[in-house]
Amino acid sequence: MPDITITFLGTGAGNCIQRAHTAIVVDCADGTRLLLDSSSGNSVMRQGAAVGMLASQFDQVLLTHHHGDHMGGIPFISGQRRRVDSESAPLQIFSTEQALDRLGKVCLATQLNVPSVDQEGAYFADGSPYLRWTAVDNEKWITLGPTTRACTFSADHIPGAVGWKIESHGVSVVFSGDTRFSPSVAEASQGARLLIHEAFCTDKDQQLANGRGHSSAGEAARVAAQAGVDELVITHIDSPFSADTQPLINDARLHYQGTISAANDLTVVTVAAP
Numbered sequence: 001m002p003d004i005t006i007t008f009l010g011t012g013a014g015n016c017i018q019r020a021h022t023a024i025v026v027d028c029a030d031g032t033r034l035l036l037d038s039s040s041g042n043s044v045m046r047q048g049a050a051v052g053m054l055a056s057q058f059d060q061v062l063l064t065h066h067h068g069d070h071m072g073g074i075p076f077i078s079g080q081r082r083r084v085d086s087e088s089a090p091l092q093i094f095s096t097e098q099a100l101d102r103l104g105k106v107c108l109a110t111q112l113n114v115p116s117v118d119q120e121g122a123y124f125a126d127g128s129p130y131l132r133w134t135a136v137d138n139e140k141w142i143t144l145g146p147t148t149r150a151c152t153f154s155a156d157h158i159p160g161a162v163g164w165k166i167e168s169h170g171v172s173v174v175f176s177g178d179t180r181f182s183p184s185v186a187e188a189s190q191g192a193r194l195l196i197h198e199a200f201c202t203d204k205d206q207q208l209a210n211g212r213g214h215s216s217a218g219e220a221a222r223v224a225a226q227a228g229v230d231e232l233v234i235t236h237i238d239s240p241f242s243a244d245t246q247p248l249i250n251d252a253r254l255h256y257q258g259t260i261s262a263a264n265d266l267t268v269v270t271v272a273a274p
Contacts, residue, residue, distance in 0.1 A: 004028055004171055004271040006196070008263040009047035010039040011235045013200055013214075014069040018242035019265050020047050021069035022235070024175065024196065025058075028168035029273070032145025035061045036164060036175050040072035045080055051266060055080035056088070060144055063095035064177030065161035066102035074103060075110050078131055090121060090129035094142065096152070097135045098160030107131065138162065153188035155179035157213040163188060171273055174229070178236065180210050181219035189227035194271050197223055198236035199262070203251045221252035221260070231259040233269060 005027040012019025023039035025048070035058045038044055045055045055077045063071050078091040093103065104117035107130070114130050116123045121132040136142060141151045147169050152162035157178040165174045165188050172192040176185050179198065189195050200214035209216050215223075217234060224232040234248055241248055245262035252260050263269070 003273055004166075004168055004173060006173065006194070006233075006269045006271065007051060007053070008235065008265060008267045008269075009051075009053075010043055011237055011263045011265050011267070012069075012242065013198075013236050013238040014067065016237060016239045016242055018239060019237060021072070023047070023073065024235075025053060026166055026173065028145055028148045028166070029171065030145045030147040030168055032148040032168065033057065033059070034144060034148075034150070034166065035077075037062075037064055037070040037177075038073035038077060040069045042073070042076045044073045044077055047265060051268075054084070056084040058091070059089070060092045061094070062150060062164050062166075063093060063099050063103070064155065064163060064175070065096075065158055066099040067158070067178070070178070071099065071103055071106070074131070075107060079111070082130070090132040093131055093133040094136055094150075095133070096160040096162055100133045100135055103131075103133065136162075154182070154184045156182040156184075161213075165189070165192065169273065171271055173271055174227075176215075176220070176223070178213060179215060180213060181215050181222065183226075186223045186226040189223065189229055192227065192229050193274075194231045194233065194269070195224050195227060195229040196233045196235055196263075199234035199248050199252070200236060200238055201241070202247050203254075217248035217251040218255050221254070221256035224252075224258060224260075225256040229258065231261075231271075232256055233261050233263050235263045237262065 010020030
């Protein structure tokens with residue numbers, strides 16, 4: 001059974017100045033490529049090009065919520081795809097109704113050649129589609145490839161925020177998105193091989209993290225332990241830990257005994273088939 005390869009193009013929290021913002025590429029066992037969140041600005045294009053992943057090679061994007069550090073790259077990615085191939089199919093976006101509504105407003109505000117949006121997507125002046133989006137319901141699976149499917153689950157961050165569970169050839173990977181400690185993330189992660197969970201800070205600043213809608217490293221590890229996953233990768237790293245993530249790993253180790261690592265920009269993780 002083929003493996004799943006995960007490439008972290010951006011691993012920084014919203015205010016982090018040492019890392020690109022959140023963007024994760026999931027290359028599934030059946031050849032399906034998914035982009036989990038789109039970072040901000042041109043970061044996905046810049047980081048992706050460094051590892052041979054061009055904007056024109058992204059066809060499907062799964063968004064967790066509408067904050068700019070998670071969806072701000074969409075106009076840049078989709079614009080570059082059209083410049084490379086003027087006949088390219090519209091970029092497919094999957095997310096909640098709240099996030100897609102905000103994305104439509106971003107497109108109108110930032111793209112002078114996108115004069116209209118509706119419930120199905122955004123359009124160029126000639127009427128051709130620029131983006132196509134699909135609103136998803138939590139815990140409802142959507143088919144994204146021959147043997148790849150995904151579903152959302154609620155996250156405790158802002159209204160409409162979700163995480164994503166991706167399954168390909170029977171191997172599951174979960175991304176928490178931005179969230180406080182949440183039983184819904186642990187429940188969705190049951191049976192997953194890998195949990196990618198945000199860890200904004202160490203446990204001593206847990207109250208600060210929770211106040212901003214985020215988790216500490218120990219809370220991320222508690223979710224991994226409750227879910228029984230094989231491996232935990234922490235991401236969404238804030239500036240104080242950007243150069244040295246070991247304090248985050250040390251706190252996580254107090255709550256979870258499986259494999260733990262902290263992702264850096266351009267880290268590649270392979271989820272081996274059983």
